[in-house]
Amino acid sequence: MTTQPSKTPAISPPVISERTGAICTAEIISVLKGDITALHIKEGFNIEVANQITANFMRNPGLKERSDGVPGQYVGSSHYRRDAAAYFAESESTRASVAALFGTLVDPVRGLFEALKRDLHTQGVKLRLARSAHGQANICRALSWSGAGPYALEAHDDVAQVLCAGRDYELAEVARKNTVVALNFYASMPEQGGNLRIWSHKPTTADRKSQGVETTGYPYPISYLEAVPYHDFNLKAGDIALIDGGFIHAVTRQSARGKRRLLLNCFLGFAAPDLVLWWT
Ligand SMILES: O=C(O)CCC(=O)C(=O)O
């Protein structure tokens, strides 16, 4: 007898935490450890800083259209569909453009990184940027999605792209064993839509194979998720969100006029009990 892979996705209810205020390193560690699935901090960073980052994005000479099949514009570098050599080389060559997103501002992403590093250090855990012989990851990348269908960014997970990235990636170790956490700072949001939608489903490799997204984790067919409950995060500029990137998530359609949707994004996770890596 052969066992057929189940067509119905297994439901894993996410643990969600939403509040207004200042983000604490303890709750970031709870997401890293898998105790919280999604954390939404409203007004988590300064709105003036958010506006200035948005202006710096628009005039950034390193602003590019994505050419990897995901509709959007970006500054920085993505490991999606790349091997380590190409990813780290692009991280090095875009470092100045990422720095130009902040100009003379105090960088809120770097601030969070340094605070988390101090807290983890007291627990005997090291936090650092991922690196290889080809270079070192950037602190973040800036992303603005432009999908024209029901989703500005289609349903995906953030794990497949790391799992399939090749053996010379030290960060593949995170995806094999631990939670890949996505950290997002929302710099600009449209008046309507652009919600971050998270479904109650954490796909396995077999699930990915069954949907034809084994190496990319993108895009899951809408029909696959029809019977799966979801939660929408209604985001505003100045908000911070962290999610377990292993859960399927997407960005809903956004109003075409008015403000664009812009976020700063990076990933982090335990590569070993005493090491947390950070990459884009
Ligand atoms: O734009 C968002 O809110 C989510 C971004 C995301 O899922 C990603 O960059 O992988």
Ligand SMILES: [Fe+2]
């Ligand atoms: Fe994602």
